[in-house]
Amino acid sequence: MSNIKSLIENEIEDIIEFRREMHENPELSFKEFLTTEKLKAKLTNDFIKFHELSENTGLIGIIKKDPSYKTVAIRADIDALPITESTGLTFSSKNEGIMHACGHDIHTSILYGYCKIIAKLYDELKYNIVVIFQPAEETMQGAKYIMKELERLNIQLDEIVTYHTWPYLSEGKVGFRKGDMMAGAMNFHINIKASGGHAAHPHTTADPIFLSSDIIGFIQSIVSRYNNPVNPLVITVGTIQGGEKTNVISDSCKFSGTIRSFSKDSLELAERLITEYIKNITKMSDAECTIDFDNYCPPVINNYDTVDKFVKSNSEELMEELLQPSMGSEDFAFYLEDIQGALFRVGTQIAAEDKSRLPLHNSKIIFSEKAIAAGIEGMLNFTTK
Secondary structure, three states: OOHHHHHHHHHHHHHHHHHHHHHHOOOOOOOOHHHHHHHHHHOOOOOOEEEEOOOOOOEEEEEOOOOOOOEEEEEEEOOOEOOOOOOOOOOOOOOOOOEOOOOHHHHHHHHHHHHHHHHHHHHHOOOEEEEEEEOOOOOOOHHHHHHHHHHHOOOOOOEEEEEEEEEEEEOOOEEEOOEEEEOEEEEEEEEEEOOOEEOOOHHHOOOHHHHHHHHHHHHHHHHHHHOOOOOOEEEEEEEEEEOOOOOEEOOEEEEEEEEEEOOHHHHHHHHHHHHHHHHHHHHHOOOEEEEEEEEEEOOEEEOHHHHHHHHHOOOOOOEEEOOOOEOOOOOOHHHHOOOEEEEEEEEEEOOOOHHHHOOOOOOOOOOOOHHHHHHHHHHHHHHHO
8 A cells, every 4th residue: 555545544534524524514605604614623733824715715725845846726616506405315414405416525525635644745745735725616706716815815826726526437536638628608698578468469569488489499500500510519598487378478588598618719609699699689579688698617628738747646547537528617717717727527426326326416416435535645646746
């Protein structure tokens, strides 16, 4: 057994206990006060200098090794989702309607474990290290907040890495991929309004429900006829509300959805075409419209050199190449717009447990805790070998 594996084994019981307590006490974005306080209390030492942040949630710590060394950040997100847990775990969420259904408790526990062990490997460190416990990933606001805090604290990074759980990768594995890793995304919200009228006289008013159905049909054509097919693009309308009676032409119809792609050009194309088409058709029909785009997140594009270094510092047994990217999005992408880095997967699929194969954000999903030791091992090797 390597020194790193034995160090992890010596600490893993406490790390698993930390994870289960965190899973029992999930907190929503920018409300992760208990999680932050627990991290501060359990990681208080002279080895890592921690900085309290402006919103009293989240934590940044610094390990200074040598001014001539590069500075690498390791980031873990700490927030949970507004989902009622139905896993049946003995340590299920105690907070009604809130659950760690995306595995952020796994991410946090990996970085917590890294912080506990890295002091014993200080002499082998080849970087200055910044550890980031980030709030509010699920609302796409946390990374931007942390970047402002880094600027306020005058902390400059040369490289940044993170993990994300993956139910399609076996427990104990770390997944890697160069280039496109996760899609960029934005949401759209459309509200069509007209005077309304009697269903028997459709010629007397614009029909917001008809116009909405026409627009939704056009939106699908953006993917098939306007976007370059070598750049994958997904547009999904997820909500629609309009009308109350069968014989009334409603005076409004609202719908909303999401746009996802690995190409910023494709995202911008979809936004422009949706806006132009809606404005043209509602003007022609004498209807009104409001169009809003929000929750933008760029794509996660992994740096080739970062991935190479990470893979070479770890064993073939630990690492597994991912053949496909994900159309899911992650606000880690905001860091990568300015800083070299990469996102890696930690496998959480348990061979004999169907619930571990469920998609992220499912109320019944469970995560293999073997991912924690694998994640810690990967990061320790990356920063010391």
